[in-house]
Amino acid sequence: MKALLRRVSTRTLKEFEFETFQEGPLEGSKNAWTCCAGETFRVRGKDYLTDKVKEPSAPNAFDLVEVEIFKSTTGKVENYAMCPESAIQRARKNGDKRFMLMVVFQTMTIHLVVTWAVEPRVMDEDPVMKDLWERYLNGSEQFRTERFKVIPRIADGGFFLRRLVGEKPGLLGKRLSFRYHQTESHLLVVCDTVTSSFASRITLACMDQASKLTIDLGFLIEATATKELPERLFGAFRMSKPDLDGAKPLTWTEDIPKNGTKTVKA
Numbered sequence: 001m002k003a004l005l006r007r008v009s010t011r012t013l014k015e016f017e018f019e020t021f022q023e024g025p026l027e028g029s030k031n032a033w034t035c036c037a038g039e040t041f042r043v044r045g046k047d048y049l050t051d052k053v054k055e056p057s058a059p060n061a062f063d064l065v066e067v068e069i070f071k072s073t074t075g076k077v078e079n080y081a082m083c084p085e086s087a088i089q090r091a092r093k094n095g096d097k098r099f100m101l102m103v104v105f106q107t108m109t110i111h112l113v114v115t116w117a118v119e120p121r122v123m124d125e126d127p128v129m130k131d132l133w134e135r136y137l138n139g140s141e142q143f144r145t146e147r148f149k150v151i152p153r154i155a156d157g158g159f160f161l162r163r164l165v166g167e168k169p170g171l172l173g174k175r176l177s178f179r180y181h182q183t184e185s186h187l188l189v190v191c192d193t194v195t196s197s198f199a200s201r202i203t204l205a206c207m208d209q210a211s212k213l214t215i216d217l218g219f220l221i222e223a224t225a226t227k228e229l230p231e232r233l234f235g236a237f238r239m240s241k242p243d244l245d246g247a248k249p250l251t252w253t254e255d256i257p258k259n260g261t262k263t264v265k266a
Contacts, residue, residue, distance in 0.1 A: 021069045021242055029240040030211075033067035035060070036236035041151050041218040043231035048223075057218070057233045061129050062101065062116035065091060067237055069112055071247040076106050079181050080113060081188040083252045087115040088186055100186040101234070103219070107193055107203060110244055114219075116235045129232050136221050137187060141180055145173035148189070149222040155238065156214035171222060207244055214240045 024032030038060040045055040066087035070077075081088050081102050088100050098117040105112040123130040136144055151169045172178070177195040181188040193203045206213060218236040223229045 021067075021247065023066075024240065026238060031243045031246070032240045034238050034240070035064045036216050036218065036238050038218065038233035038236055040216075041153075041233055041236060043151075043220060043233065044223055044229055046230045048229055048231075049226055055230065057220070057231065058126070058129075060236055061119070061122050061126065061133075061232055061234045063098075063119055064235055064237055065096075065100065065115040065117050067112070067114050067239065069110065069242055069244065069247045070250040071109050071244075072111060073249055073251050074253065075108055076192070076194065077104075077111055077250065077252070077254060078179070078190060079188065079254050080104055080111065081181065081183075081186055082254065083250070085250065085252065087113070091115075091117070092185075097185075101189070102186060103189045103191065105191045105193060105203075107207075110207060110247060111250075112239075114235070114237060126232065128228065128230070129234075132221050132223065132228050133234070141178070144180065144189070145178045146171065147222045147224075148172055148178070149220050151218035151220070151233075151236075153216040153218070154213070155216055156241075157212065158209065210242050210244050212241060214238065 021031050021033065024034055026034050026036075038057040041057050042054040043057045045051070045053045047053065068087060077083075080086050083089065086102070088102055091100070096117065098119070100115055100117050102113060102115045118133075123133065136147060149169050149171055151167070153167050172191060175196050177192040179190040179192065181190070193200060206215075216236065216238045218233045220231055220233045223231045
């Protein structure tokens with residue numbers, strides 16, 4: 001069962017200026033998110049280690065469930081996957097039993113949350129992707145942090161942001177602290193932007209210009225060996241001119257385990 005059915009709208013573009021951050025069309029949206037085709041991103045090809053040639057990715061391996069933005073009133077939220085309001089918990093209530101991956105980009109107030117569901121059929125059809133994903137899922141936190149790659153792409157934004165963000169693939173673990181929370185039914189990856197002064201500067205600049213910014217982000221596990229090639233995106237999405245001032249407030253109080261969680265940096 002799909003967690004959230006894709007919606008097709010016949011409204012005019014003027015009506016795509018949403019009051020709350022939600023799914024919208026790829027073009028002409030404000031305060032909206034949508035799935036991006038994985039094929040529009042270039043990744044390491046089958047023979048990359050010898051010829052350095054990149055090629056379009058295969059279609060996204062995972063199903064994009066939802067992109068959320070919320071404003072915390074209590075500081076950084078650590079284990080949002082357990083919040084009743086989260087996409088994971090709402091999907092579970094709707095009967096979705098697929099394994100899910102949630103990635104949270106964390107600041108002291110604004111949190112960007114992306115949730116995907118793993119499609120077993122797609123994994124079975126791509127043994128290279130399946131093997132690398134299983135190694136990521138069952139591997140050490142160090143391995144996960146070193147391999148987590150993001151490809152940014154500014155679709156609409158000023159010169160300053162284009163130069164600041166760039167469009168080169170990046171291993172976020174070199175700049176950000178990562179933390180992980182895993183259960184039998186999901187993996188939560190927390191990317192803490194607060195712990196890095198460099199990341200904080202970029203984040204603050206993007207937040208300041210967010211209402212004018214449309215950005216595509218592609219996500220994958222970096223391939224470093226021949227048996228792991230070609231690379232393939234597990235997911236990608238577009239965030240169109242979000243209204244951070246109008247982000248939904250979250251007052252949920254979480255229960256953090258007494259033994260805490262490890263912080264990992266590559």
